[in-house]
Amino acid sequence: MTQAGAGPAQQEARQQAQQAQRTQQEGRRQHKWRMRPEVQLLALDMDGTLLDSRSRVLPSSVSAIKAAIDRGITVCLATGKARPAAIKAMAAVGLAGDGLVVSPRGPGVFLQGLAAYGRGGQLVAAGELPSAVVREAFVFAETHGIPICGFLGEECVTIELHPEIEELHHRYYEPLAQVVPSVDDVLQGPPLRKLLFMTQPHVVDTHLKPHWEGRLAGSGAQPMQAVADMLEVVPVGWNKWRALERVPAAAFMAVGDGSNDLEMVANAGVGVAMTNAVPSVKEAAQLVVASNDDDGVAEAIERLLL
Numbered sequence: 001m002t003q004a005g006a007g008p009a010q011q012e013a014r015q016q017a018q019q020a021q022r023t024q025q026e027g028r029r030q031h032k033w034r035m036r037p038e039v040q041l042l043a044l045d046m047d048g049t050l051l052d053s054r055s056r057v058l059p060s061s062v063s064a065i066k067a068a069i070d071r072g073i074t075v076c077l078a079t080g081k082a083r084p085a086a087i088k089a090m091a092a093v094g095l096a097g098d099g100l101v102v103s104p105r106g107p108g109v110f111l112q113g114l115a116a117y118g119r120g121g122q123l124v125a126a127g128e129l130p131s132a133v134v135r136e137a138f139v140f141a142e143t144h145g146i147p148i149c150g151f152l153g154e155e156c157v158t159i160e161l162h163p164e165i166e167e168l169h170h171r172y173y174e175p176l177a178q179v180v181p182s183v184d185d186v187l188q189g190p191p192l193r194k195l196l197f198m199t200q201p202h203v204v205d206t207h208l209k210p211h212w213e214g215r216l217a218g219s220g221a222q223p224m225q226a227v228a229d230m231l232e233v234v235p236v237g238w239n240k241w242r243a244l245e246r247v248p249a250a251a252f253m254a255v256g257d258g259s260n261d262l263e264m265v266a267n268a269g270v271g272v273a274m275t276n277a278v279p280s281v282k283e284a285a286q287l288v289v290a291s292n293d294d295d296g297v298a299e300a301i302e303r304l305l306l
Helices: 002-035 059-070 083-091 131-144 163-170 183-188 201-215 240-244 259-267 279-284 296-304
Strands: 041-044 074-077 108-110 115-117 123-126 148-151 156-158 194-198 221-224 230-235 252-256 270-274 287-289
Touching (some): 059 296, 074 108, 108 240, 123 240, 131 148, 131 183, 131 201, 148 163, 163 194, 201 230, 240 252, 240 259, 259 270, 259 279, 287 296
Parallel strands (some): 041 074, 041 252, 270 287
Antiparallel strands (some): 115 123, 148 156, 194 230, 221 230
């Protein structure tokens, strides 16, 4: 009975020792960060990071971002959204405009890095999808009754305005998609930068992802996921980090949550993941903060920049 009773006590002691070790390691990492060159650029993902589960920016995030800007740090967005969507979302909380988080004349990374703008708002990086992939995706979506939307840059296009595509506009701030008669009309317009399927998460996981992971092999395009009920198709080799890699890593901090943030978080001088991040992003990050519903962005800024 004595040995049986000692087991839980020994286990608790080991857990306490492990926790103390983790605390010491965290303290050493924080000290090391403080010794690095001062961060000059902070890049924030939107969905799942800066935006909470209701697609709103928390007041704590607004205050922390403004404090960082006041300290001379450039804060920009690195998002899968189109630039007009980002401007609309930030305008609602007073963060859109010159010298703030996003404006037509400021830096930012949009459409998963497929449209990136430097200081002054000039386009510095852009990618486009192969037309054969666009055609196959629209035909697939029409055949299976799955909502699809194509992103041209700052405009969107579809061949049927499903409720989910309208939700992209009303909830996620994206430009309302223009409806055209057929995929031929889509292809006659400007090149598409990315495609987005939007449906139930279980359909994405069990149907869309397996299908497109196989179909896109060798096509010049690849699937990418940022939100549970969406699957995006983007050109191979494009991601948020590709648009940001000109920035010296030591002067760059990135905060994200989705698999589309992995390269950015992994390569930044200071990479931060939200508690709600996917496992790969948490593993790549140097710090994990609270969730997007629990002031995680404010925590990251206040702990590391202020």
